[in-house]
Amino acid sequence: MTSQHTTEDHGLLRFLTCGSVDDGKSTLIGRLLFDTKAILVDTLTNLERTSQRRGLSSVDLSLLTDGLQAEREQGITIDVAYRYFSTGTRKYIIADAPGHEQYTRNMVTAASTADLAIILVDARRGILTQTRRHAKVCQLMGIPQVVVAINKMDLVNYDPQVFAKLQEEFADVAATIGLESVRYVPMSALEGDMIVDRGDAMRWYEGPTLLEILESAGTSHSETPTHHEVFRMPVQLVCRPQDSANPELHDYRGFMGRISSGMVRPGDEVVALPSGQRSTVTHVEIGGVDLNEGVAEQSVTIRLADEIDISRGDMLAHPDTAPQVVKEAQAMVCWLSETPLDRARTYALRQTTRTVKTKIADIPFRLDINTLAEDATPAQLQMNDIARINLRLAQPICCDAYAQNRGTGAFILIDEATNNTVGAGMLL
Amino acid sequence: MTQTVPTLSHLDWLEAEAIQIMREVAGQCERPALLFSGGKDSICMLRIAEKAFRPAKFPFPLVHIDTGHNYPEVIDFRDRRAAELGERLVVRSLEDSMKRGTIVLKSPDESRNRHQSVTLLETIAEFEFDCLIGGARRDEEKARAKERIFSFRDDFGQWDPKNQRPELWDLYNARVHKGEHMRAFPISNWTELDVWQYIEREKLELPSIYFAHTRPIVRRGNGIVPITDLTPAKAGEEIIDLQVRFRTVGDISCTAPVESDADNIEKIIAETAGTTISERGATRLDDQASEAAMEQRKKEGYF
Known part of the structure; x- marks a missing residue:
């Protein structure tokens, strides 16, 4: 008999960073990797060279996370990238998803495997439509823990009142959306304050640094008693x-x-x-x-x-x-494909290891992810749309509500003609 | 909370994910194969396959694309390991593609690394493989950081980074049409350090060249070039005996060792944890060419 569980190893935490380039998201990730010494000399040398070539004076940590040639040409991030670092006691997987509106599907993808989400807020710009959208996606995707990182505190003179005000504003948003266990950290990714090191600029803040929160966060949905x-x-x-x-x-x-x-x-x-x-x-x-x-x-x-x-x-x-065994189900779905959802067609639905044929019987409403308004009975679902759907299944599935159990409540829809994954669903 | 719930250690978690991925390949694909080179990543893959499928046989053969420029220690190890496991090993070589005329070298001493794609795709066609399981990791290179665990290849074997299938939760979609195939990467989420820690924990045997040994080399630029029949010293270069080890093994013409006295796993782990140069940066002579080198090769069907 072997027992594989250890106490010194605090396992593995997967987290997601939500925000745009403007919020300093890439700089934050670069900072985490840099301050935990996950960046190696040759990568850094490469970075310095690239920074110089593009006329940037100091090392641009955000260049670390810009992966693909296609993205570098456009200067934006077009896909989810995964990064790794370890503190010795815990291993981390960062899912880095772009924050632009048209890439909701990427954030949904990155969120699907995350135990925790960091929502970045620019201290100067405050809670934006984008922030609300990110918070809503975190709630929909059932991410158990959320950290709101109030970034660029250096640009508001490290003013505690700015932090307090934004914390209050986000708490209202969280209450409206139904987002629980939210924590707040003031920081400067550029200067490295309150990420790995506390820095000297915000002695008024007595809470944990971002890394301290990550080190003690629950892993793998272990917060849900069920x-x-x-x-x-x-x-x-x-x-x-x-x-x-x-x-x-x-x-x-x-x-x-x-x-x-x-x-x-x-x-x-x-x-x-x-x-x-x-x-x-x-x-x-x-x-x-x-x-x-x-x-x-x-x-x-x-x-x-x-x-x-x-x-x-x-x-x-x-x-x-035992879970329920059903042939009809209600779900929230995020449409992932450029080809719109077609209610006349049959799709393959994969949930756990089971694949069944399904038809979308009904689309009761589409959710406007920015205003949270419900647009009743939409004719179509386009890429990045989030909507309530009613499904009819050719064979039964064994499932739980996604909010109770992510593993048995999640499904994907596959277009049987192209074999593409076209929808991501959460059972209600 | 009413009870303490055991947390899987990071290695247990990574192993569990990798086993699940291999079993999904077996469950969804008709003719998969596991790429096995005798390198450390693919040695971990064999242990994962044992944990995934024993006491049954593996539901796939092992496949190696041999450039003909591999270190003999590694080839011996490859054959011995496949025999010990009692699993089928398929070897296809670049020399055969050259004889067929499907690989044409610009010069005889050119690196054969990128030509592997041709033989690989020919092997896929020969056996009608619909999925190849590989040991690539996302921490190796920027392009790989964005590749899916189940990565779709069209009927030319090409990867299209802008048109990847969304991959959510652990719901993998390995469906392909005839002629297309999948690449599945069970250790996508592992780092070099994770690999070494796993090798230590599982007491996995490795080819001897991974451990510090004395080898004739020359110093060329900032790098170390091992002196072999394929990579002779240039005029005026001084050959010296140096204590080195390989962090990665591949085609002789493009794999360089690092200076090291780590002659056992513990020392290698200590070195890896404290290292300041990334694995590919130190040892792959071919990735330095351009920032986009790997992305370009992957588009062409490289693994």
Whole structure:
């Protein structure tokens, strides 16, 4: 038996930065990488050269995050980029999404895997339409923790009253939207104040620095109580090595998958969905080694006492807290494709490991992400639109509301002609 | 909170994600293959595949595109490891493409690295592979930082960075039409340090050239060039014996070692954690050409 859990290693935190180039987002990311020494000498040398070539006097940390040739030509970020740094106790994955209005889909993409979001606010410009939009997307995407970074404090003389006023204004926005657990930090990404180092300019601020918040933040949705208590494992593959030379393996059947929430131990009773058949867990394994338990986000193989029919796309759960099995569903969807949603067509819906055909029965409203107004029964959905939809499904899915369980409440829509991913959905 | 919930360590989390990705390939694709070069990243990939699929066999063969310019220690290791695992290894070589005339070198000593794409695409066509699993990491290079975990390639094997499929949550879309294929990168989210820490934790064996050893080299520009039949010293250069190790292994003509006395994993981890030069910056002679070098090669079908 092995236990893989450690106390010194505080795991991995995925976070998202929301803001535009003007808010100093790239500078903030550059600062985090620079002050945690994740930037290496040759990258820095490269940066200096590029900065000089473009006539920038000092090293422009924002150049670190501008990746693609196409983007450099236009001087904007067109896609989600992932960056990495580590503090020794915790590893971080930054999803860097552009803040422009036309790229809501990129922010939705980056938000889908984030445990925490940093919303950047320019201290001089205050809470903008863009800030509200970012806050709403964070709420829709169910990001458990939000940090509002009031940046460019150096340009408002590090005035505590500016910070207090913006904090109050954002709290109103958060209350309207229904965004919970919001924290606030005043900072200057350019000068490096209150990000990794406290600096000397804001002695009036007694709260944690941005990095201190990140170091103590909950990982992997561990803040949601249901997440620990409610076991769900979508089955990815069934392992039947019956052609093996080893006779002991002739009857081996393992159900392979990644636990999306909760915990499972040998001896637990489980139900297989949608069939509803029950059995008892005999083994929780990884690579043929027995584990005492399997926990959320772990990829395991589960063996059962009885031979019941389970295949890819099915789900294992505890019988008392099993998810619902439905053939009709309501959801919020973000349309990702340049081709508008066509209600006459059939799409493939993938949720957990299950793929079913679906039709969009109804579009009750489209959400104006800037004003939060609901535009009733829109004729079409275009790229970057967010809307309520009603779905009819050809086969049942086993699911939870997204707000309860991101792993079993999320789905994508696939255009079966092009094979493109065209929609991202959150079940209600 | 009512109880303490165990948090997966960062290596456990990365491993769990990588296993899930490999199993998705197996679940969604008809004819996948795993690229295995004998390099440290692909050695980690084999361990992940064991954890993902054992006690069954891997649901894919191992594939190596051999430039013919690899260090013999690495090739020996590749063959031995595949045999130990009892898995099928497919090797296709650049020499065959050259004989067919599909690869034409401008000069005999030209780096063969970028020509690998041709043989790779020919191999994909030969076996009708619909997904290749590779060990590329997003921390290696700027273009890779924006590539999807499941990355779509058209029927010319090209990557279009401006037209990538959205990738949300852990819902991967590996659907392709005939002739197109996917590349899947299970260790996208790993850094060089994560790889070394995983090698240590899993006690993975590596080819000997990853560890400090004495080798004849010349100093050329700011770099170290190992002296081999393919990379002889130029007139006037002084050959010296130096204690070096390789951080990455690839085509001899474009892979350089770094000066190091790290002769075991612990020392390598200490060096990597404290290093000041990025992996590719130190050791890939071909990436320095232009800022956009990698993006360009990926568009052409490189992995």
